[in-house]
Amino acid sequence: xxxxxxxxxxxxxxxxxxxxxxxxxxxxxxxxxxxxxxxxxxxxxxxxxxxxxxxxxxxxxxxxxxxxxxxxxxxxxxxxxxxxxx
Numbered sequence: 001x002x003x004x005x006x007x008x009x010x011x012x013x014x015x016x017x018x019x020x021x022x023x024x025x026x027x028x029x030x031x032x033x034x035x036x037x038x039x040x041x042x043x044x045x046x047x048x049x050x051x052x053x054x055x056x057x058x059x060x061x062x063x064x065x066x067x068x069x070x071x072x073x074x075x076x077x078x079x080x081x082x083x084x085x086x
Contacts, residue, residue: 002031002046002075005054009066011041016061017084023056030079034086045082046075 007016012035020033020043031045045053058068 002044002073002078003050003054004071004073005043005045005057006036006069007041007043007057007061007065007067008039008069010064011061012039014064016041016064019060020053020057021082021084023060024053024082027053029053029082031075032079032083032085034084044073044075046077046079 017033017035020041024031024045027047027049029045029047029049031043031047033041033043036042043054043057054068054070058065
């Protein structure tokens with residue numbers, strides 16, 4: 001199982017995706033971060049440190065995030081690495 005987080009606020013055009021990728025680097029987390037057409041950013045992630053990453057993102061971007069919706073998703077090994085989707 002993994003988690004999907006949808007971030008609202010000033011999260012596009014500010015380096016959000018790149019910083020999430022940096023925060024995930026050096027870990028065994030897998031998944032992706034992606035801008036959505038509605039102005040939100042989607043983060044889908046699986047691995048042992050998912051909650052730790054979600055907390056780091058929320059702390060680092062607290063001034064830009066107005067809302068976070070987190071749901072569990074069935075990822076079950078769908079990803080081999082962590083990437084930015086365009």
